Amino acid sequence: MSKANLFYAQSGGVTSVINASACGVIETARQHKDRIGKVYAGRNGIVGALREELIDTGKETARAIAALRSTPSGAFGSCRYKLKSVTENRREYERLMEVFRAHNIRYFLYNGGGDSQDTANKFAQFSLEQGFPITCIGIPKTVDNDLPGTDNCPGFGSVAKYVAVSIREAGLDVASMCESSTKVFVMEVMGRHAGWIAGAAGLASEQEGDAPHIILFPEIPFNREKFLNKVKRCVKKFGYCAIVVSEGAQNADGSFLVDTGGRDAFGHAQLGGVAPLIANLIKDELGYKYHWAVADYLQRAARHIASATDVKQAYAVGKAAVEFALKGKNAVMPAIIRGKGKRYTWRIGEARLADVANIEKMMPRNYICRDGFHITDAAREYFRPLIRGEDYPNFKNGLPQYARLKQQLEQKKLRSWK
Amino acid sequence: MSKANLFYAQSGGVTSVINASACGVIETARQHKDRIGKVYAGRNGIVGALREELIDTGKETARAIAALRSTPSGAFGSCRYKLKSVTENRREYERLMEVFRAHNIRYFLYNGGGDSQDTANKFAQFSLEQGFPITCIGIPKTVDNDLPGTDNCPGFGSVAKYVAVSIREAGLDVASMCESSTKVFVMEVMGRHAGWIAGAAGLASEQEGDAPHIILFPEIPFNREKFLNKVKRCVKKFGYCAIVVSEGAQNADGSFLVDTGGRDAFGHAQLGGVAPLIANLIKDELGYKYHWAVADYLQRAARHIASATDVKQAYAVGKAAVEFALKGKNAVMPAIIRGKGKRYTWRIGEARLADVANIEKMMPRNYICRDGFHITDAAREYFRPLIRGEDYPNFKNGLPQYARLKQQLEQKKLRSWK
Numbered sequence: 001m002s003k004a005n006l007f008y009a010q011s012g013g014v015t016s017v018i019n020a021s022a023c024g025v026i027e028t029a030r031q032h033k034d035r036i037g038k039v040y041a042g043r044n045g046i047v048g049a050l051r052e053e054l055i056d057t058g059k060e061t062a063r064a065i066a067a068l069r070s071t072p073s074g075a076f077g078s079c080r081y082k083l084k085s086v087t088e089n090r091r092e093y094e095r096l097m098e099v100f101r102a103h104n105i106r107y108f109l110y111n112g113g114g115d116s117q118d119t120a121n122k123f124a125q126f127s128l129e130q131g132f133p134i135t136c137i138g139i140p141k142t143v144d145n146d147l148p149g150t151d152n153c154p155g156f157g158s159v160a161k162y163v164a165v166s167i168r169e170a171g172l173d174v175a176s177m178c179e180s181s182t183k184v185f186v187m188e189v190m191g192r193h194a195g196w197i198a199g200a201a202g203l204a205s206e207q208e209g210d211a212p213h214i215i216l217f218p219e220i221p222f223n224r225e226k227f228l229n230k231v232k233r234c235v236k237k238f239g240y241c242a243i244v245v246s247e248g249a250q251n252a253d254g255s256f257l258v259d260t261g262g263r264d265a266f267g268h269a270q271l272g273g274v275a276p277l278i279a280n281l282i283k284d285e286l287g288y289k290y291h292w293a294v295a296d297y298l299q300r301a302a303r304h305i306a307s308a309t310d311v312k313q314a315y316a317v318g319k320a321a322v323e324f325a326l327k328g329k330n331a332v333m334p335a336i337i338r339g340k341g342k343r344y345t346w347r348i349g350e351a352r353l354a355d356v357a358n359i360e361k362m363m364p365r366n367y368i369c370r371d372g373f374h375i376t377d378a379a380r381e382y383f384r385p386l387i388r389g390e391d392y393p394n395f396k397n398g399l400p401q402y403a404r405l406k407q408q409l410e411q412k413k414l415r416s417w418k
Numbered sequence: 419m420s421k422a423n424l425f426y427a428q429s430g431g432v433t434s435v436i437n438a439s440a441c442g443v444i445e446t447a448r449q450h451k452d453r454i455g456k457v458y459a460g461r462n463g464i465v466g467a468l469r470e471e472l473i474d475t476g477k478e479t480a481r482a483i484a485a486l487r488s489t490p491s492g493a494f495g496s497c498r499y500k501l502k503s504v505t506e507n508r509r510e511y512e513r514l515m516e517v518f519r520a521h522n523i524r525y526f527l528y529n530g531g532g533d534s535q536d537t538a539n540k541f542a543q544f545s546l547e548q549g550f551p552i553t554c555i556g557i558p559k560t561v562d563n564d565l566p567g568t569d570n571c572p573g574f575g576s577v578a579k580y581v582a583v584s585i586r587e588a589g590l591d592v593a594s595m596c597e598s599s600t601k602v603f604v605m606e607v608m609g610r611h612a613g614w615i616a617g618a619a620g621l622a623s624e625q626e627g628d629a630p631h632i633i634l635f636p637e638i639p640f641n642r643e644k645f646l647n648k649v650k651r652c653v654k655k656f657g658y659c660a661i662v663v664s665e666g667a668q669n670a671d672g673s674f675l676v677d678t679g680g681r682d683a684f685g686h687a688q689l690g691g692v693a694p695l696i697a698n699l700i701k702d703e704l705g706y707k708y709h710w711a712v713a714d715y716l717q718r719a720a721r722h723i724a725s726a727t728d729v730k731q732a733y734a735v736g737k738a739a740v741e742f743a744l745k746g747k748n749a750v751m752p753a754i755i756r757g758k759g760k761r762y763t764w765r766i767g768e769a770r771l772a773d774v775a776n777i778e779k780m781m782p783r784n785y786i787c788r789d790g791f792h793i794t795d796a797a798r799e800y801f802r803p804l805i806r807g808e809d810y811p812n813f814k815n816g817l818p819q820y821a822r823l824k825q826q827l828e829q830k831k832l833r834s835w836k
Contacts, residue, residue: 010594013595014591014594014595016587044597044598047597047598071590072587072590072591073587073590073591073593073594074594074595075594076594077594077595077597078594078595079595079597079598079599080595080598080599081598161816161817164816164817165722165817165818166716166719166720168817168818168820169434169490169491169715169716169719169720169721169722169818170714170715170716170719172489172490172491172719172820173432173490173491173715173718173719174715175491175495176428176432176491176492176493176494176495176496177431177432177492177495177496177497177498179462179465179495179497180462180465180497180498180499181497181498185715187716203816203817204817206817207822273694273710273712275712276691276694291714291715292712292714293712293713293714293715293716294693294710294711294712295711295713295716296588296709296710296711297587297588297591297592297603297709297711298584298587298588298605298711298713298716300591301584301587301588301590301591302584302587303587304583304587304723305722305723307816309816384815384816386816387815387816387817388815388816389816390810390813392808392810395808397802397805397806398579398582398621398725398727398802398804398805398806398807399579399582399583399586399621399622399624399805400583400586400587402586402590404625
């Protein structure tokens with residue numbers, strides 16, 4: 001089989017371990033120089049392919065590539081850009097093919113969530129129809145943990161660890177001050193449609209009274225009276241109440257709590273942020289002093305507290321994607337398969353992109369307590385191994401040292417795009 | 419000299435290392451069993467003394483006390499409670515004396531910020547006047563770093579490290595997405611009157627273009643036009659703009675950009691929420707897509723990313739406080755004295771509480787760039803050693819293991835308070 005080049009792109013919201021997948025891809029590809037020539041990375045994801053902005057990762061030192069393993073964010077740039085269907089925008093598919101052909105790219109590895117797996121799948125179909133010989137492999141990534149076909153998604157375990165650690169720490173803070181100060185603390189976490197991240201924060205409570213006391217899931221319609229009663233009972237019993245709220249918390253009619261057109265905690269027009277909204281509701285109705293935090297990007301960028309399990313799995317799916325490509329597989333994605341035994345084990349399996357694309361895996365109802373405000377033992381069993389182990393980056397002068405790449409672009413061969 | 423008991427209390431907003439000071443106090447006191455009998459900790463700070471709720475730390479194992487070194491928050495409970503002057507509320511001073519006398523307490527160690535040093539100082543004066551033999555020693559603590567008489571305050575270095583690490587990580591996240599998504603990220607940090615914490619976040623930028631690009635200090639009146647211009651220039655030059663804003667950012671007239679109208683027990687304004695305000699301003703005026711984060715308690719509770727220097731210093735001031743007490747010193751506080759050499763060194767010195775109480779140390783103007791939006795090299799030199807070193811807590815099942823104490827109360831001897 002002749003030698004061909006590989007194109008790798010990062011897509012969608014980045015994570016603290018997507019670069020570990022990039023590291024797995026590049027290091028593995030470098031071990032197969034007989035089959036894989038250059039490894040290109042798309043500058044800003046798939047847009048880099050359309051614009052023929054191909055970062056030649058061969059210009060990066062082995063040390064720089066190794067450093068990707070412990071660098072958060074998307075080192076080559078990511079994008080929020082979804083290819084339409086072929087009938088809607090055939091030009092884009094043709095352009096991709098043209099760029100890949102011009103640069104002798106026969107391996108296309110796309111690292112992203114559901115939308116990206118859909119793109120990879122569409123392009124695989126199109127290429128087959130066109131008789132263009134390319135291997136399309138998806139690499140799973142999403143903090144939202146909502147991809148089907150895989151036990152969990154790389155990126156999720158580290159966010160899960162961050163939110164669990166954070167609410168444990170902040171919970172202790174509030175506990176120590178609640179006698180005379182803040183009684184309610186609200187931490188907002190990501191998860192627009194599924195409560196995986198919010199649920200994982202529940203791991204922090206191991207004994208009765210531990211934070212968090214209440215979790216608000218997108219899956220459970222917000223019931224104001226029930227919630228306020230629960231808050232009151234918590235404060236009476238434990239002296240304080242630590243709450244984790246998913247940004248996607250919803251009303252009974254399916255609308256987001258933050259989309260209610262309400263005013264924020266300060267009486268200003270709504271600026272976004274369900275945490276201040278919830279905190280303010282509690283203040284108004286129960287009178288408790290509150291504090292709130294919105295972790296936002298901090299949670300998905302927090303490589304300093306990444307889960308070692310997550311980092312290993314992120315690397316492994318990158319590595320497996322190259323191996324799949326070399327085996328000539330197409331339109332598939334390496335998946336993480338959990339072992340059946342009591343001790344947590346995992347291995348890399350395979351999922352068809354057609355089965356993964358555009359499907360959101362919601363949290364099972366049996367992961368959420370009957371009253372809707374916390375997680376069950378089944379959920380703990382699922383979440384616990386995913387946050388296990390620490391994998392600290394190197395520090396210098398007190399700060400984590402993250403990869404700085406040269407990002408040298410390959411010379412263009414085609415006319416400009418658009 | 420006869421044996422007497424020691425009373426230790428935590429006060430005000432807690433930090434991720436105030437328990438390291440507690441650990442220093444208790445472990446050192448245990449080494450002087452000839453002079454120090456029981457070591458009591460006030461349940462919820464000084465309120466515990468007024469209510470005669472004295473936690474007998476002698477009931478805690480050596481292992482539990484050692485674990486305090488790596489446990490955030492105030493393990494014995496803290497409070498926002500400031501003693502008035504003797505003329506205003508003599509009863510409280512008499513009550514403290516009564517409780518101390520009843521429990522043979524002759525050492526009073528008060529671990530807190532400016533207000534607490536003031537309380538310790540007032541009580542020392544009162545005791546002298548009354549001829550009550552007690553040694554009052556302050557132990558510095560505040561994330562705000564605004565105590566005079568000491569080069570820095572235990573608690574600050576760890577928050578500084580947290581905010582610098584966080585904005586570095588989130589900055590990378592935004593950088594990788596800015597082509598097609600978020601262009602402006604605003605992170606709100608603590609610091610009501612002084613910009614020490616916001617300034618420390620500036621350490622994250624080591625090369626041109628690194629986050630944060632803009633810091634908004636309480637010391638520099640907010641200039642809307644200048645600020646918006648700077649944001650626009652950043653986005654044009656680097657593709658994105660990462661902003662750190664102090665919760666205490668102020669208008670030219672000295673009012674806070676955000677003031678909820680609430681007041682805490684000390685009469686301080688309850689702040690929080692300036693990040694969405696700034697983000698919204700940018701959206702309205704420049705149209706950039708934004709994200710924002712409010713770290714709130716997460717920053718001061720983040721023991722998982724504490725500065726090793728900070729932990730050592732927090733322990734050292736606790737240890738020194740006991741040694742000061744045994745030497746019969748009174749109305750003083752161990753202070754951190756920075757060596758003159760180029761290599762960072764520090765030792766424990768001594769500050770008079772009278773010189774510390776109720777004075778806020780602001781950031782020198784030469785720590786802030788001329789344009790008011792970043793820190794200078796002088797600031798970097800000051801901040802850098804304070805965040806140096808990592809001191810990770812123990813983890814089990816992916817989560818940090820923090821001390822759980824028995825908190826057994828000594829039997830009361832007096833009538834109830836109030």
